[in-house]
Amino acid sequence: MPRTLDRPRLLAACSALALSVTLAACGGSSGHKGPSASVQHGVLTVSTGSGQSYTANFNPFSPNALQATDGMVYEPLFFYNTSKSGDIQPWLGTSYSWADGGKTLHIKVRSGVTWSDGKPFTNADVAFSFANAMHASTLNAYGLPLANVTTDGTDGVTLTFTQSAYTKAYFILGKTLMLPQHIWGSIPDAQKTTVLNSKPVGTGAWTVKSVASTLVTLTARKDYYLTGYPKFSTLRYVGYNGNNSADAAIESGALDWAGGFIPDIKKNYLAKDPKFTLVNNPLAVTAFIPNALQGPTADPNVRKAISAGVDRAFMSQSVYDGQAAATNPAALLTPNFSSVLDPSLPTAFETGQDKVDGYLTASGYTKGSDGYYAKNGKRLTVTVKMVSGWTDYLSLGQLAQQELKKVGIDLQIDSEAYNTWAADQASGNFQMLLSSFGFTPDPRAYYDQIVDSRLAKPLGQQTTGGNYGRYKNAAIDDALDHLAETTDVNAQKPYFYAIEQQFVKDMPVIPLMDAQNEQEFNGNNVTGFPTAADSYAAASVWLFPDAAWVAMRLSPAK
Template identity: 60%
Template sequence: MMLMSTGRPRRAIAAAAALALSGTLAACGGGGSGNGGAGGVLTVSAGAGGNFVRNFNPYAPQPLQATNGMIYEPLFHFNAARTGEVDPWLATKYTWADGGKSIRIQLRTNVTWNDGKPFTADDVAYTFQMTKDNKALNMYALPVASVKAEGKHTVVITFTKSAYTKEYFLLGKIKMLPRHIWSKLSAKEKATTLNPNPVGTGPWKVKSVKGTTLDLVARKDYYIKGLPHFKIMRYRAFTGNNAANAAVASGQIDWAGGFIPDIEKNYLAKNEKFDLVNIPLATTSFIPNAQRGPTADVGVRKAISAALDRDFMNKSVYDGQAPAANPMALLLPNYQSVLDPSLEGATMETGQDKVDGYLTDSGYAKGPDGMWRKNGKKLSVSVELVSGWTDYVSVAQMAKEQLKKAGIDLVVKAESYSQWSNNRARGQFQMLLDNAGYTPDPRAYYAQMLDSSIPPEIGQSTNVGNFGRYANDTIDKALDKIGETTDLAQQKPWYYKIQQEFIKDMPLIPLFSAQNEQEFNGNRVTGYPTENNLYAAPSIWLDPDGGWVAARIKPASGK
């Protein structure tokens, strides 16, 4: 166990409601007999994505899952499942100074890149300097002023303003890159190259990418002795949820994260050692385009929301396991500490009278066919989703029928993951069906959804969030104010302001708690996160928790 100093009062995020972490890092995990141990092949599902494209660039659109955490690593592991737990990864400790305008980071001393060259402070300084020099690479809008390497294992970063609230992104999300490789690329290449043969610090190297199979091979020189426990990590991709679920239920997959309808019958009952870990970490929502098209009108957004029967969707699609979200889209009980008391128990507005009121106020009128029109044009909104995500397909079809009854035309566009994610990244859509969250902090949660400094203009790409390009000066100010202090009492009014503005503007249309079903084949694997041992979020696809778990999951006894 290694110690970390924050330079601020010691308190967990759950108590401070900010990225003010506890002063002691969680146990690292690990052990085992040796790197690339005798575990053979760990087979995991990459979900419904079709053939793999050999893209391992963390800054390019649609990098493969293995990019983040398996090959490239951040400085620390922020446990998305347990707010306030932080583990050393490439770094061992950090200290804030000057009211959050400076941070000193101490690195491990025994790390090498997978090409054998040493990992040093120069690599870290170079990575953060890139974000300062190239706006397209500054995915988390880090206010970097300067970066300096002090010797081989210490880095000091200064900021133009307090960066406390960027702590999670700065230390837990940005992946360190090798200076001796990336300095040879132009600014444009850094954002677009597919980087097919990545040089990372992670426990795995790319062995092969063929069709729907991606193989990683364990490094024998990984800096944490005993990790990983499997020699090969094999990703398998499928054309859709049905094909993926069939492979999972037949025992072909060791670790998966797909939605399985009636999971008790269709998975758990198949084998006594099949296991399910379900830790909700996000909210499923319709994400409207806030700048273009009909959903740029808040009245349209609220009318769509009021026409939806979330309870029916939950019971029909998720067997009652996905309760309706609240109108603030606040993850509860995770973020209970920052809930506006006046909104305790708040529920979504529903009903035709609400639909009629919002659309009438927005200048729409009902035609003789019962459909709403404005300037003679029918109110029609398209929603894009991934064709292989069968639960979302069902949700969208139900929404289509519900909106039709309310007089709104919903066009469902089921498309490939690559097309969907490209449109999402560039803001080229009217509405998306997606989910947001997977962060240990409410400020980061709202920032990813609402911070106007994160997304570029429509047509330019972002992998981070606020895909609908929503902008609200009041929310931006509230996010900044939260970052100026670690005192919960001072932060609370600004969290309340964000929640009130969210209800007023409905920048996203919250639906329900996102399912996070992770299936583990106990005949083949052990040592994965469980409700009793949540050392990380158990999601195979989560960046970078999936990489943290992949190195620590072990072969079942005798396998």
């Protein structure tokens, strides 16, 4: 899966929607959070997807950074459990508190931490990491409205914002990676997005041993500050050229942890070994991401016609055996965020030839004798880019291609290597993408990353924090700003409803279904992974920050 957007949950008493309290008030999580005796032996072999060729790029500002960059090498201040809203654990930070109506954030930083080169981690490093976002828009992936950053004593940092920033809490505390000032401070801002950083120095539980085209090897730090972690001595990422070869490795037991799409998974995986385990917890929505600035998909009517022309239930049944649940026109994950879904909105998508005809006719298209719609003599052709090795997405694309042909829309598929796809996504070099979005524990952050116009850089410049389609809507931006001004859930609902109403009107992304999220664990080799009964983190091997939280807690099977 791509290193892109990240993902959601239901509101809880100590929810991320009520971030005016300190971390200490949020209580604990499962027994996995405490330290234990260190094992430090064995090799944990994982695969985060297919269609990838590894290059030693550990630059956290790069869209092509290797998966290990986020969480394994560089860490955030707190762990936000994507599977359990309100479960927020100390990481490099120990506590935080809001003031001034969300315009001021006080953070306490952990002591006794060292960078992997032996130098101490300090609150000056934290201040530097946030100050980067103030220096250049290219370094402000999450559109943080920072006004000032200061250090307080030996363990404090205070962030002040130009406006209330409650909506950005997850991105500030749980997504922004801490960087060593003594290394990154000497790199000019203009070069920070382009250096490969092939020998990274981080606070994480792992250091980079080697990188080859299909294998990345990490070594566990013996001086990691969380006593007893990690438990494996070596972590290996194995790359494959496509789902078929990745699935063969999973099914043979060669991988300990993977997130591959396996057709008929009960027969082809679970039945092969009683210790093979599947964890499947949908955390996102699979969707077409249209370019809202240029090309045919810049027209909302074209986007809505594409939506009306696809049969979502048939696609889910054909590709995922019906396991990918239905979503809604507001693209809001349910039941995760049902409490903020506008009850006045339709729950079903418009479908059928008459709907397609209505939208395209309204935009000046006419259907020709060849059965396709056209305008000014040019056929309505939309190209969707997807990763060549992701066979389930390719199947979805092919089904959509067949269905849209029936209603008069020419959908072309452009499959490309993952690194190329990720670069195109970041730069806006596409008409449509097939991807997924979500993976946040907070519905404010969920919509912020999809439709906040302030995340979107001009076409050709890298956008890495979300809104890859460059959609802009002043009413949505205003509603997001109002959401950031209160922690009262009931007071927030009108602004959620306003966002959802605009979303349904414009369809800035075209939701298809809940995203498949099957994660495979080989119980012959590994124990301690999240389960439905103990969801101490999301089980997704490619998901930051959860994957790093899980990796250090996995143990070799006895």
